[in-house]
Amino acid sequence: LAKGMNSEYANLNAYDSIQVHGGSGSMLEYACQRLYRDARITSIYEGTTQLQTVAALPHITTGTYSQMLEELEAGEVAAEYESLKARAKAMDAKFNEAIEVGKAANNNEFTALCSRHLYELAANCVMSQLLLRDATKAPELFEKSMKVYLNLAEAEVAKHYNFVKSVDVEAMESYRKA
Numbered sequence: 001l002a003k004g005m006n007s008e009y010a011n012l013n014a015y016d017s018i019q020v021h022g023g024s025g026s027m028l029e030y031a032c033q034r035l036y037r038d039a040r041i042t043s044i045y046e047g048t049t050q051l052q053t054v055a056a057l058p059h060i061t062t063g064t065y066s067q068m069l070e071e072l073e074a075g076e077v078a079a080e081y082e083s084l085k086a087r088a089k090a091m092d093a094k095f096n097e098a099i100e101v102g103k104a105a106n107n108n109e110f111t112a113l114c115s116r117h118l119y120e121l122a123a124n125c126v127m128s129q130l131l132l133r134d135a136t137k138a139p140e141l142f143e144k145s146m147k148v149y150l151n152l153a154e155a156e157v158a159k160h161y162n163f164v165k166s167v168d169v170e171a172m173e174s175y176r177k178a
């Protein structure tokens with residue numbers, strides 16, 4: 001889960017680093033063009049993101065990550081983070097609901113189509129809980145990252161949850177090659 005997530009974020013960050021530098025960012029004289037090229041291979045070698053997803057899927061559907069989230073949810077957070085914790089718990093509930101939708105569909109093509117969405121749901125939920133835990137232990141290091149990340153993760157969770165909930169098993173034909 002971590003490898004797939006980190007390498008995809010490395011790509012996003014390298015993309016943004018070029019963007020903030022404008023046209024100069026893409027020139028050889030700037031380090032960010034090198035970071036951009038270097039980041040691109042990280043989601044391919046040592047297991048592509050798609051194969052990381054294939055490897056993680058059994059753990060997602062059999063409850064390994066749900067169990068991990070339950071354990072993280074049971075941990076104490078600082079009193080001022082309780083409302084953030086409630087938001088993170090609501091995200092976990094969406095993740096668990098999406099897993100059940102996949103199981104109920106009982107269709108391999110549907111599972112394959114939703115696998116990356118389930119993977120992203122798991123990654124966002126686990127990371128949010130870990131950051132809440134870390135910010136409780138060391139707010140000076142993690143509080144800002146936790147707050148920024150949780151906002152983003154909540155939006156990501158909503159997006160992936162909506163996909164899994166709204167994709168129609170009957171309409172799988174639309175995803176097949178013409």
Ligand SMILES: Cc1cc2nc3c(=O)[nH]c(=O)nc-3n(C[C@H](O)[C@H](O)[C@H](O)COP(=O)(O)OP(=O)(O)OC[C@H]3O[C@@H](n4cnc5c(N)ncnc54)[C@H](O)[C@@H]3O)c2cc1C
Binds near residue numbers: 047048
């Ligand atoms: C710079 C560099 C360094 C490398 N170093 C090493 C090294 O030190 N040791 C080593 O062993 N290898 C190394 N590799 C090879 C690397 O591990 C492979 O490139 C990588 O595993 C992807 O395999 P592939 O290129 O054959 O792509 P393919 O397996 O042909 O995959 C092509 C695309 O199909 C997708 N895909 C394939 N199968 C599935 C599936 N079942 N479900 C969904 N999608 C799928 C992949 O995600 C990918 O997007 C290196 C490669 C590069 C470019």
